[in-house]
Amino acid sequence: MSILVTGGARSGKSGFAERLTRKLAVPQQAVYVATGQAFDEEMEARIALHRQQRLEDGFRWETLEEPLALTALLERLSGSGQTVLVDCLTLWLSNQLLAVEERSDRQQRIESEIAALEQGVASFQGTLILVTNEVGDGIVPEYALGRLYRDLAGRMNARLAARCEQVFLVTAGIPVELRSREYLL
Numbered sequence: 001m002s003i004l005v006t007g008g009a010r011s012g013k014s015g016f017a018e019r020l021t022r023k024l025a026v027p028q029q030a031v032y033v034a035t036g037q038a039f040d041e042e043m044e045a046r047i048a049l050h051r052q053q054r055l056e057d058g059f060r061w062e063t064l065e066e067p068l069a070l071t072a073l074l075e076r077l078s079g080s081g082q083t084v085l086v087d088c089l090t091l092w093l094s095n096q097l098l099a100v101e102e103r104s105d106r107q108q109r110i111e112s113e114i115a116a117l118e119q120g121v122a123s124f125q126g127t128l129i130l131v132t133n134e135v136g137d138g139i140v141p142e143y144a145l146g147r148l149y150r151d152l153a154g155r156m157n158a159r160l161a162a163r164c165e166q167v168f169l170v171t172a173g174i175p176v177e178l179r180s181r182e183y184l185l
Contacts, residue, residue, distance in 0.1 A: 006133065
């Protein structure tokens with residue numbers, strides 16, 4: 001089963017995804033795939049804090065840090081019997097964009113990575129929980145690279161939501177399951 005958890009920044013989506021992982025994981029352990037990269041001291045401190053919180057929360061997390069090769073990692077974990085939490089896809093997307101930022105074919109390369117991830121999610125055997133951000137709910141970015149990122153994130157989220165059995169939107173700390181409320185035409 002694949003589950004997508006989305007929402008705005010600091011909406012409570014990661015906390016909800018962690019609680020959901022604890023509930024679904026059998027035995028009481030799971031793989032935590034962290035996609036963040038420390039490009040500055042502030043991000044380094046955030047990553048360190050998250051590592052420490054996972055160590056102290058009493059749940060057995062196996063943390064794997066994978067900023068770029070997420071699809072290959074999911075292929076290796078598929079069928080392992082482990083519950084897998086990925087936090088977060090928009091950081092992974094940002095990493096992908098930064099890796100090819102100077103290339104003229106960057107959009108095509110990233111869309112190819114998103115398509116591969118979509119297939120990886122669709123074929124994943126086991127419980128997979130994905131965290132992402134709704135970056136398109138805010139203002140239109142001033143710069144072309146920001147607009148490209150926003151557009152890619154929106155398309156990625158829609159494609160992955162279509163592949164997930166459950167989709168949760170978290171706003172103000174309140175998770176709402178969307179798939180069961182989906183209006184089909």
